[in-house]
Amino acid sequence: MRTVRNLSPMTKGKISNAMKSKTKSEETRQKISTAMKKYWSTIPTANPEIKQKNNKPSTEIPTL
Structure with a gap:
């Protein structure tokens, strides 16, 4: 079970x-x-600063 909601853009x-x-x-x-x-x-957010960074649209397309 997760304890925080932040995931890296690559994982998403x-x-x-x-x-x-x-x-x-x-x-x-x-x-x-x-x-x-x-x-x-x-589930609480781990760090509010991380949440703000993750809400910005990303132009990078992760590859597998």
Whole structure:
């Protein structure tokens, strides 16, 4: 189980690439969205400065 919500851009990119080939129904997507919002609202941010840096759009495309 995670203790903080910050992930590196490279890790986020790897997760994103792995999930792109999978499809889900709209109902499933809404259920996942609701559950994840509830889950992540309970986990604190490790460092507010890191959160601000990670919210900036990245032009770098990570490779696997």
